[in-house]
Amino acid sequence: MATVKEIYDHLDNLAPFAYQMSFDNSGFLVGRGETQVSKVMVALDITEDVVEEAREAGCQLIVSHHPIIFHPVKRITDATPTGRILLALVENHIAAICAHTNLDAVAGGVNDALAEALKLKEIELLHQDGWDEDGDPYGIGRVGTAKGYDSLTDFAAFVREALHAPGLRLEDAGRPVKKVAVGGGSCGDMLSQVVEKGCDTFVTSDVRYNVFLDARSMGLNLIDAGHFTTENVVCPVLVKWLKEEYPELEVLISKRQKEVFSCL
Numbered sequence: 001m002a003t004v005k006e007i008y009d010h011l012d013n014l015a016p017f018a019y020q021m022s023f024d025n026s027g028f029l030v031g032r033g034e035t036q037v038s039k040v041m042v043a044l045d046i047t048e049d050v051v052e053e054a055r056e057a058g059c060q061l062i063v064s065h066h067p068i069i070f071h072p073v074k075r076i077t078d079a080t081p082t083g084r085i086l087l088a089l090v091e092n093h094i095a096a097i098c099a100h101t102n103l104d105a106v107a108g109g110v111n112d113a114l115a116e117a118l119k120l121k122e123i124e125l126l127h128q129d130g131w132d133e134d135g136d137p138y139g140i141g142r143v144g145t146a147k148g149y150d151s152l153t154d155f156a157a158f159v160r161e162a163l164h165a166p167g168l169r170l171e172d173a174g175r176p177v178k179k180v181a182v183g184g185g186s187c188g189d190m191l192s193q194v195v196e197k198g199c200d201t202f203v204t205s206d207v208r209y210n211v212f213l214d215a216r217s218m219g220l221n222l223i224d225a226g227h228f229t230t231e232n233v234v235c236p237v238l239v240k241w242l243k244e245e246y247p248e249l250e251v252l253i254s255k256r257q258k259e260v261f262s263c264l
């Protein structure tokens with residue numbers, strides 16, 4: 001049976017926590033490293049519902065993408081959502097490992113999973129952040145070729161279905177879709193890199209009003225497909241990574257995590 005620390009070390013080998021961005025707080029955030037783990041829950045976010053689901057399932061560990069502790073925590077009480085979640089984790093002896101921007105950047109992580117979900121080919125980095133121990137580049141975002149769509153509307157319909165998105169926001173530059181950049185989560189500040197790569201289309205999320213205006217002026221098709229849907233694609237990847245190393249582990253994907261908004 002694996003321990004929390006052993007599982008952390010395995011994830012650190014695949015998506016080194018040293019690769020996280022300076023603002024981030026990825027890592028082993030809650031629990032005891034020597035805790036024996038027989039059952040793990042994987043989720044994009046650690047919410048109160050997800051913790052309760054993990055408790056009911058008998059999980060000793062939750063592995064999530066978004067850190068449960070992101071900003072400094074000055075008190076842990078039931079008066080705040082974060083406090084209630086942390087109390088529930090500790091009281092139910094459930095550990096938490098969170099892999100965020102390190103998982104965005106590494107090969108096989110969030111952005112490769114997103115590119116694969118959108119059936120892009122000839123994948124390359126959108127932006128290089130550094131070199132790994134093997135001398136291979138890593139970084140945020142991916143660029144690839146689509147099968148070819150005559151209009152953004154046709155490609156957007158495919159994106160919505162492929163990602164199970166409740167809705168999309170679009171800036172249609174009137175260009176056919178051939179070379180596509182993807183940025184899981186909030187990557188609207190990467191428009192310049194997308195254009196420099198010769199892309200006609202960019203799929204990301206959390207796009208601000210002025211970014212849509214910038215995309216229009218650049219002649220770039222832009223799709224905001226939602227934060228949850230552009231990153232939730234990594235949950236099956238985490239399951240695969242854990243099961244390959246620890247076949248005896250029972251690894252579940254949360255059924256209670258979901259998009260936080262709905263569309264009319």
